[in-house]
Amino acid sequence: MKTKTVYEPTRGLVDRDLTYCPGCTHGIIHKLIGEVLVEKGLLDTSVGIASVGCSVMSYEFFNCDMQQAAHGRAPAVATGVKRVRPETTVFTYQGDGDLASIGMAEIVHAAHRGENITVIFVNNAIYGMTGGQMAPTTLPGQKTTTSPTGRNVVDTGLPLRMSELLATVPGATYLERVSVHDPKHVRKAKKALEKAFDVQTNKKGFSMIEFISTCPVNWGMNPNDSLAWAVDSLIDYYPLGVYKDGGDSDAS
Amino acid sequence: MAKVLMKGNEAMALAAIKGGCDAFFGYPITPQNEIPEYLSYHMKKEGRVFVQAESEVAAINMVYGAAGAGARVMTSSSSPGIALKQEGISYLAGSELPCVILSVMRGGPGLGGIQPSQGDYNQITRGGGNGDYHVLAFAPETLQETVEIVKQSFDLADYYRNPVMIAVDGLIGQMMEPVDVETSVPKKTIPPKDWAAEGKSGERGKRNTVVSLHLDPYMLEKHNFALKKKYDEMVDNEQRFETIQTDDAEIVIVAYGTVARIARTAIEALRRDGVKVGMIRPISIWPFPEKAFATLGEQSHTLLTVEMSLGQMLQDVKLANNGKRTVRFYGRAGGVVPDSKEIIKEVYDALGRQSS
Ligand SMILES: Cc1ncc(C[n+]2csc(CCOP(=O)(O)OP(=O)(O)O)c2C)c(N)n1
Ligand code: SF4
Numbered sequence: 001m002k003t004k005t006v007y008e009p010t011r012g013l014v015d016r017d018l019t020y021c022p023g024c025t026h027g028i029i030h031k032l033i034g035e036v037l038v039e040k041g042l043l044d045t046s047v048g049i050a051s052v053g054c055s056v057m058s059y060e061f062f063n064c065d066m067q068q069a070a071h072g073r074a075p076a077v078a079t080g081v082k083r084v085r086p087e088t089t090v091f092t093y094q095g096d097g098d099l100a101s102i103g104m105a106e107i108v109h110a111a112h113r114g115e116n117i118t119v120i121f122v123n124n125a126i127y128g129m130t131g132g133q134m135a136p137t138t139l140p141g142q143k144t145t146t147s148p149t150g151r152n153v154v155d156t157g158l159p160l161r162m163s164e165l166l167a168t169v170p171g172a173t174y175l176e177r178v179s180v181h182d183p184k185h186v187r188k189a190k191k192a193l194e195k196a197f198d199v200q201t202n203k204k205g206f207s208m209i210e211f212i213s214t215c216p217v218n219w220g221m222n223p224n225d226s227l228a229w230a231v232d233s234l235i236d237y238y239p240l241g242v243y244k245d246g247g248d249s250d251a252s
Numbered sequence: 253m254a255k256v257l258m259k260g261n262e263a264m265a266l267a268a269i270k271g272g273c274d275a276f277f278g279y280p281i282t283p284q285n286e287i288p289e290y291l292s293y294h295m296k297k298e299g300r301v302f303v304q305a306e307s308e309v310a311a312i313n314m315v316y317g318a319a320g321a322g323a324r325v326m327t328s329s330s331s332p333g334i335a336l337k338q339e340g341i342s343y344l345a346g347s348e349l350p351c352v353i354l355s356v357m358r359g360g361p362g363l364g365g366i367q368p369s370q371g372d373y374n375q376i377t378r379g380g381g382n383g384d385y386h387v388l389a390f391a392p393e394t395l396q397e398t399v400e401i402v403k404q405s406f407d408l409a410d411y412y413r414n415p416v417m418i419a420v421d422g423l424i425g426q427m428m429e430p431v432d433v434e435t436s437v438p439k440k441t442i443p444p445k446d447w448a449a450e451g452k453s454g455e456r457g458k459r460n461t462v463v464s465l466h467l468d469p470y471m472l473e474k475h476n477f478a479l480k481k482k483y484d485e486m487v488d489n490e491q492r493f494e495t496i497q498t499d500d501a502e503i504v505i506v507a508y509g510t511v512a513r514i515a516r517t518a519i520e521a522l523r524r525d526g527v528k529v530g531m532i533r534p535i536s537i538w539p540f541p542e543k544a545f546a547t548l549g550e551q552s553h554t555l556l557t558v559e560m561s562l563g564q565m566l567q568d569v570k571l572a573n574n575g576k577r578t579v580r581f582y583g584r585a586g587g588v589v590p591d592s593k594e595i596i597k598e599v600y601d602a603l604g605r606q607s608s
Pocket of ligand 2: 019023024025054124128214215216218
């Protein structure tokens with residue numbers, strides 16, 4: 001009988017167990033990045049910047065050179081790498097607490113300088129690593145450990161939409177928000193990553209792919225309900241799509 | 253090469269270029285602005301990297317990334333800006349990344365002022381970042397010495413894989429003096445940076461990671477002990493100081509940087525009056541040059557610490573002295589530079605005599 005390989009682990013990731021909780025979509029996002037880096041022939045000349053959050057351990061997972069940045073500072077660390085090694089592919093992997101709260105200045109200014117890097121932004125509307133506190137992206141009424149009765153927008157404001165915000169920054173080249181809640185969207189997300197890395201390879205400047213992601217543990221839901229909530233609530237507030245396409249990348 | 257007349261900040265910037273600095277990341281703050289200004293033009297001209305960051309926090313993290321990728325990197329700032337860099341400095345030390353940091357001190361606390369000060373001695377030698385770490389720190393006195401230390405510091409940083417700080421007060425940054433930037437400085441043998449995460453995992457055949465995280469306490473403790481071993485080596489090998497007329501000195505002034513320059517004038521005048529006074533001038537402030545104190549004879553009964561701060565180096569002098577001699581202190585603060593007459597008066601006070 002002939003066998004055909006239809007699915008296999010990607011060389012883009014180190015062959016080891018991930019530290020993410022069961023049902024967390026960080027893992028799918030990792031896999032997509034690993035695949036794209038391998039397929040584009042970029043993996044062996046890449047530097048990834050791990051941020052502070054559940055993905056801090058990602059320097060153990062991506063199968064390329066990695067640096068681990070202080071909380072929020074990954075875009076500055078990436079800037080340092082890219083400026084002295086312009087021939088390498090540089091990407092950051094950041095959560096919403098890291099990127100949209102403590103690291104707001106670094107992300108906006110990396111985009112503002114048109115830094116030729118790719119940012120992977122994982123928006124799960126909560127601080128996962130520290131046990132489920134409110135993030136700038138937490139939805140109105142969403143319960144977290146620091147908004148136990150639900151996010152009160154009178155006191156805490158309305159959630160920040162980072163892709164929309166960065167679209168107003170002239171230096172940003174490519175911005176897209178994607179989701180990984182079903183196979184169709186996973187395939188679409190992969191296309192977005194391909195486009196973003198092409199923008200970098202073609203020296204067109206700053207690219208960011210925002211992933212709508214789940215945190216079943218801190219949302220207090222099982223993985224299936226989490227995916228459903230991501231679609232019904234998160235995507236409702238954070239519409240998917242391309243927010244900026246100022247680069248003439250050759251990806252289709 | 254002949255000496256050229258240069259402003260302190262510009263001389264330090266040029267020395268960095270001569271020392272092999274590949275990249276500079278900075279943010280404006282008085283009194284060190286001439287450093288980024290000079291480098292914005294000259295680094296580009298040399299085909300090297302210059303970035304004006306959005307903040308000191310960003311600048312030090314750009315330093316982290318570039319150093320982690322194996323480049324020779326520098327940043328510069330002044331007191332409130334160095335305060336902001338402390339988190340990054342701790343990460344650099346933890347990840348064992350080499351870099352050079354120029355600190356041109358001004359008065360504090362808070363926004364303080366913009367006049368020269370030595371009020372950041374503790375900030376520099378103790379550090380405001382978290383965890384058990386040290387940075388090598390030098391506090392030169394003249395522009396020539398400053399230039400030589402800046403040039404060497406890139407080698408020292410690479411050798412120890414640790415941040416090196418050069419601390420001057422605003423006066424040294426702003427004043428002009430003739431300097432020879434081409435002068436040769438001692439070199440260290442640097443092993444190849446085979447640890448750098450610079451995007452060469454394919455060529456290397458293995459991936460490199462630059463990290464300061466060690467979740468297992470036993471692994472972190474092991475890392476802490478390894479760092480300690482390196483710091484001990486610095487304490488053994490990098491203490492630098494000058495002794496000035498200490499052979500017969502009864503009273504020994506301890507001063508660094510600008511204050512040491514003024515103390516020299518005071519010593520000359522006092523010696524003319526027959527007062528047996530000398531000076532220990534720390535050049536390294538971390539490690540503090542304890543060895544200097546062992547060179548003093550029995551006749552040296554008093555140490556007079558003079559600082560442009562209210563008694564920060566004093567603590568190190570007391571530790572090095574270990575109760576052996578009387579320790580006195582004189583300090584000015586806030587950007588006020590002491591006069592040689594004030595130092596002369598302090599020496600006479602210490603001797604229990606009226607100044608003539
Ligand atoms: C300076 C600093 N402040 C706070 C923390 C604690 N901290 C660790 S992870 C984290 C939040 C991460 O949340 P997010 O970026 O949303 O990522 P997630 O864990 O959800 O993937 C915080 C606040 C820290 N490590 N450093
Ligand atoms: S805490 Fe949340 S974000 Fe973090 S790994 Fe677990 S499920 Fe994922």
